[in-house]
Amino acid sequence: MALITYILIAIPVCLLAIILWLYFNYWKYKRKNHFILLILLFYPVLSYAQYMDKTQCKISFSSHANQAGKLEYTQDGIIYRFTPESNAWKITIKNNTNKNARINWEKGSFIINGKASGISLYPFTSDDPPTDVIKEKSEITRTVTASNLIKGKKVNKIYSKRNLKRNGRTSVNIALPIGIGNKPQFFHIFNFIVTAN
Template sequence: MTLSSCILITIPVCISAILMQTYFDSRKYKRIPHLIVLLSFLFPTLSHAQYIDNENCRISFKSYENHQGKLEYNKEGIIYQFIPNSNAWKVIIKNNTDETVWLNWKQAGFIVNGRASGISLYPFTTDEAPLETIKHNQEINRTITATNLITEKGISKIYHKKKFRKNGRTSVTIVFPMTVGNKPQFFHTFNFTVTKDN
C-alpha cells in the first residue's frame, strides 16, 4: 500500500472519529447546533469537485485522490489521464516505464450505471478495437465510448445532466487490460461518479 493510499484512508477515518465524538458530546451537553455548524464547515471540503465538464457536470474518482481540474492517476510509471464529456471520454495514456506497454482494447470495458459494454474508439463503430502498443516515453490519445451506446439511430450520451434528479448521479467504470513488458496482463479499473455541479 502506498503512502498516498494510507493518507486517503486515514483522513476520512479521522474526520469520522471527530464527527462521532462531537455528536456524542453534543447529545450529552445538548449542543446540536454546534454539530450543524461543524458539518457546514466540513461539507465544502468533502464535496470538492475534481473535474467539471463543459455541461457543468462534476466528475471525480471514487477511490483515487482527486485534484482540482484534472482526472489523472499514475501507477508504476504509467500515467492515465481522462477528459470526460457526456458524449465521449478522451483518454491519454503515457508510458514512462522502461518497458513496452500493450493495451488490449478488445477486452476493455466501459460500464455505465452497472451496464457493461466494450469500448469503441473514435470514429465510433461496433468493430472490435485493436491491440495497442505504447513504447517507452510515448503516449496515446484516444476518444472512447461504450459500444452498446452505438445504434443505427446514432450514438447515445454516456450521461445526461437533464436526467439527473436532485442528488442524482451516474456511475462510470472504465477497465483497461494492460501488459507491461513480459509481465502477466492485469486489469486496471477506474471508477468515477458524475453529478451536477450546481
C-alpha cells in the same frame, strides 16, 4: 509521482485532524455554533474533490482517491487520466516505466449502470479498436465510448443531466487490459459515479 500522491492524500487528512482537534477542544470554543462553522470551513475541501464536466455534472472515483478538478490515478508507473463528457470519454495513458506497455482496446469493457459493453473509439469507425503500444516515457490519448451506445451513425449519451436529476446518479466502470513489458495483460478497473451539480 508517488510523492505527489502522498502529498495530495496528506493535505485532507491533516485538515480533518485539525478540524477534529478544534471541535473536541471545546474549552477554547464555547460557542454553540462552532460545529456548523467548522463544517462550513471544511466544505470547500469536500466540494472540489471531484471533476466537473462542461455540463456541470460531477464525476468522481468511487474506488480511488479523488483529486481536486481532475480524474487521475497512478499504478505501477502508469498514469491514467480521464476527461469525461456525456457522449465519450478521453483517456490518456502515460507510461513512466522503462518498458513498453500494451493496451488491448478490443478486450476492454465500458459498463454503464451494470450494463456491460465493449469499447469503441470515438468518432466511431467500423474497424476493431487497435492494440496500442505505449513506448517507455511516452503517452497516448484515445477518445472512447461504449459500443452498445452506437446506433447507426448516431451515438447515444453515456449520461445526461436530465436523467441525473431524475435518477440521482449514473455508475460508469471502465476496464482496461494493460500489459507492461513481458508481463501478461492485467485488467485495471476504474469505477466512477456521475451526479448532477
